[in-house]
Amino acid sequence: MNLVVCGFKSICSDFLQAKREQAKREGTLLTKKQKEDKAAAELRKQALLKSGVQIEGLQASSSGAPATKKVVYGNRKKKGPGGAGTSAQASPVPSSRPLSPEPAPEPTPAPTPAAKVEKLPANDDVKSDWDASSDDEAKAAAGADVKDSWDASSGDEDEKPVQNTNGSTPLKQAFIEPKLAAKAPVKVALTKKEESSSAESEDDSDEDSSDEDSEEDSEEDSSDEELTNAQKMAAQKKAEAAERRAKAHEAALAARSKDDLRSPICCILGHVDTGKTKLLDKIRQTNVQEGEAGGITQQIGATFFPVDAIKTKTTVLNKDGTQEYKIPGLLVIDTPGHESFTNLRSRGSSLCNIAILVVDIMHGLEPQTLESLRLLRDRKTPFIVALNKIDRMYGWEATPDGAFQESLAKQKRSVQREFEDRVEKTIVAFAEQGLNAILYYENKNLGRNVSLVPTSAITGEGVPDMIMLLVNLTQQRMNDRLMYLSELECTVLEVKVIEGLGTTIDVVLSNGILREGDKIVVCGLNGPIVTQVRALLTPQPLRELRIKSVYVHHKEVKAALGVKITAPDLEKAIAGSRLLVVGPDDDEDDLRDEIMSDLTSLLNSIDKSGRGVCVQASTLGSLEALLDFLKSSKIPVSGINIGPVHKKDIMRSATMLEKAKELACILCFDVTVDKDAEKMAEEMGIRLFKADIIYHLFDAFTAYNAEIVEAKRKDAAPSAVWPCRLKIIAAFCKRDPIILGVDILDGTLRVGTPLCVVKVDSTTHKKEIIDLGKISSLEINHKTQDIVKKSQAGGGVAVKIEHAVYQSAKMFGRHFDDKDEVLSHVTRTSIDVLKSSFKDDVTKEEWVLIRNLKPLLNIQ
Structure with missing residues (x-):
């Protein structure tokens, strides 16, 4: 008997494994979370049973009364007292085990069902015991057809017909207890020791759950492996294509001959x-x-x-x-x-x-x-x-x-x-x-x-x-x-729209052969353009002007040659870019990356801070030349584009109005400007510089930049305080206005500079800053000056100081005297203004003086 049980167990485990794989393929395999939810539902049902709730279907099932009616599977409409009988017959061997997980007294097995096991005909869709247990897994425990009212709706939604492995009619799924879902495969001696059987089922369910977890992990690992394998394959293909191209290039170089020259x-x-x-x-x-x-x-x-x-x-x-x-x-x-x-x-x-x-x-x-x-x-x-x-x-x-x-x-x-x-x-x-x-x-x-x-x-x-x-x-x-090279070398000279042909590109073929129907890759504004050559055209000879056709069609052309190519999707092609042909052994993605490398390298020259001018050029070559020139001139670039200037370009440049007004402009090199775009630029205050010569663009921009900087300086001048340190020589007028004769110890005297005196209390050592007012005029030898440097002071400078209306008048001899040093009242704001607008005008000595004045005037 033990040997039979062991045999059945091994067969059942194989079958369960196959079922799990099939369920995984069909997408019906339950995850750990779903199993936990179902287990929670089963526990709630058991709690109801313990509390004494009578469930008619379950009671009828547990009674084990034999039914003479033929088993009917999957009849969802029949629910009632008769349903219990059909449910009881769903399994070839009825189980007298109660659904409660707690141990119960051993009931005596009913003889009739036992006899049925022996009398089952061999030709009537026979199921072995392990098949029966698998059906038990697919269904609920015996008698679970009848549901509680609180669980009926959700159960009906979850119910799905399951195809029997032997081709029988679909089974009706009821509540599946998580632990019973992986029950022991054989139930021959059901009347022996319920405790041991429940323990076995628990052990098996634990094993199954661990198997499923390991399967999920292995599935993830296998998907990762597949991903890495795919990446490896792609990388390998690219490497092989690059190697083939390198070999082809070497072969082309080796095949060159001094006798076979192309036209320069x-x-x-x-x-x-x-x-x-x-x-x-x-x-x-x-x-x-x-x-x-x-x-x-x-x-x-x-x-x-x-x-x-x-x-x-x-x-x-x-x-x-x-x-x-x-x-x-x-x-x-x-x-x-x-x-x-x-x-x-x-x-x-x-x-x-x-x-x-x-x-x-x-x-x-x-x-x-x-x-x-x-x-x-x-x-x-x-x-x-x-x-x-x-x-x-x-x-x-x-x-x-x-x-x-x-x-x-x-x-x-x-x-x-x-x-x-x-x-x-x-x-x-x-x-x-x-x-x-x-x-x-x-x-x-x-x-x-x-x-x-x-x-x-x-x-x-x-x-x-x-x-x-x-x-x-x-x-x-x-x-x-x-020396003629068989490898294709071709450059786009112009992109033109021709009536009857659409957008075409004029190219110069300097090496190799170009054929009609070739798959070509061209650099585009929105990414690489992959298209097919429809026609290769050259003009009619001048002596054949009477022929109506403007162009001569060619099946193939050999270098060196100028030719017009018609192909779809060339609207965004960039003049000045290379043209590559995709061969049978070439990797198309590799060629796409290579063709865009020129534009990518130019995009890298854009200032990452977002501050700079916008540059618009007609072709890739002229854009490259202009960017090189701007780089050498140390002019930052925030955006680049190729082709005519449209409204979107104005909008992009307008973002610079808040950051740096002097950079809110577009340098248009050999391009046309749309009328609407020009009007919009005028309204928004964006300057457009148009020129066909780089030097003219640069001169116009530098002149504009100088204007903006000068305007900024004028606006910031009242807030700028230039540092100075003065020694009082004489007092010509002691109060309102104060007129002093001073000598410049450090810095520069300018009209409008606020002056102050710093007094320190001898007892408390507390500093007091006394504001005298602003310089209203300066004189040297009775000649009015706006700015007086230390080197110009000579025998002294006459300074007229006037206080503001809201300030109280200070008096020489009471508030300050000739022993006090007069300083320019520098503040944190004035230092920032000097840094932003007058950085180049402030000398090194003046920066040192500012640094010395900061602790005296309590500037952080």
Whole structure:
């Protein structure tokens, strides 16, 4: 018998484990708190039973009367006397154990139910004893169908049909006693020792609860493990993607060849009206009637000169045919000026390989020229200087499209001398900027000296020299940088809205291949933009103007090239940012982070205290240039944005009105301002500084700042008390007003300074501060002064002191005499005003005097 019980116990424990797992999956597993609530409800029921409350259903169940009716499971509607009988038959083996947890006398087992156990047919949905006990767990104890009136409503809400494991009809759940929920699996010898059986059930329930707790803990641990595993997997994927990219980069670098060069990218920079656009047009020499000369093609934002066109233009300098041409052509950025140069940026360095700095030979270096020089130095970009407008020199005789040296040789001696003088002045100006400049044909060291190429955009003189110098510089000194790289390197030049195409981006492809349908990542104002290339467009050649289509579509384009990209969601794209292509082995999140790193680095330059000016620029490159300049000028920045100025930008700047009025302004660098925003700024008192040149912005802002500071000083002047220590020499008028002749021991005398005398009682040693009044006028040798310093005092100063209406008049000789030192009545407030508004004006000696006066005047 013991062996049977042990066998049943082991089988039942396995079954319970399976049931718990199934309940966990279905979400019906009770937590410890729910079990405690149910146990509390059961205890309340037991308390009612003890107090003598008669529950008809329970009494009928305990009587153990056999019922001939077939068992019906889950019939919720049948509640009454008959329900007790069906409840009694719910278990194959009826239990005579009372529901009270206390030990009770052993009742004699009823023979009929015992006989039923033996006579159960094998084919009638047979349940073994362990299955019966599991059903007991799913149901309440026998007879629990009938509920108390106080518990019936809550019980009905909780009741849910439970599917039997053998496919039988759902069981009706009643009250489940927490301890009975994990009852001993077998109830064969129910008439033996109730105490021992209840103890067993308690032990089992404790074991089950501890098992469930451990299962919950293990579940939490497993979820944590799953989380960490997922994170590890993601990190591993990122690392693998980064490794693949690094390997691809190394492979691309290894595959480079000196024989396979790409076209160098060239920018034209310079001051306004130096002839940048004219020079660019002269280099292009495009004529719509004749078509494009020499295969020169107009691209998006750039003009491509094939090597044949370069050879044609430099024929005058290559008469013997010895010049070697290795580059496939020259890509000149169309938009002249520093804006296009600042946008050609990648990881802080410039994609522009070589630049032409245009200088007007008649005016020398101008403000924007200096700014362009700074940009070129910051990006470490090699450049040549085009000394333009040589035809403006008096008496110059033009040789159209000729070589410069030949043209100069034909000029009169007076013209040659003027040219030499102007070149000398330009060389000196460059020397002031720390650069060695020399005429290109005299330059033997291209690495140390900047080459000056005299040109004329009108006559075309010197243009062949300039192109030849560009070719030689790029071929000889930039082989490494010009070797074609299969890895994509691309920069957004402009973001434009085109009718019929929507928002498009103009990009310069400096390395690699871009294909239609590529998945690209671009830096956006609200985060990275991931989109797909719909079309790659370049303009129609000029000779095909009759064709209606404005653009030529390409399936793929190869560097170096200017191209327009149409793709969805480009409205918030930032000009000047990089463009990356998501490859099959790349991690998209990694590329998103990388593309936003440029903007993130700029956001880090914002002042964390929240005090500073707001900066608005047209592109990422110009914003970077402006922030660098403001940083060097020590102007704090509280907010940045890219694009036109709108109302929201004004609102953001308005927060600075309370913190620091002098910083409540927006520096608008090369951007438009919305009319509504401008009106709002005027109403709120926000200053807008608009300029296309950084220096102009800076000058306007510093002038405004000086105005604000001066206005503040005027407002604070009455509260400011400058420290001074005076010795009385003579008294010209003893009372109302007091006129004294004094000598300045320390500090500065100013009109409006309140004066006082400190008296110490000889017996009590108590200090008394006697206010004399304010200085109304100062005279030295009968000349009125507003400020008198110690060094100016000489033989003494006449001081007129007048008291306020609410003060009593003091008298020389009664309240104070010539033995007393007269001090300026400094207060805590006046010291704070000096610190905030006049900090730069107060000398070190005056700060020392203030520190000495503080204990005398009881200032904390």
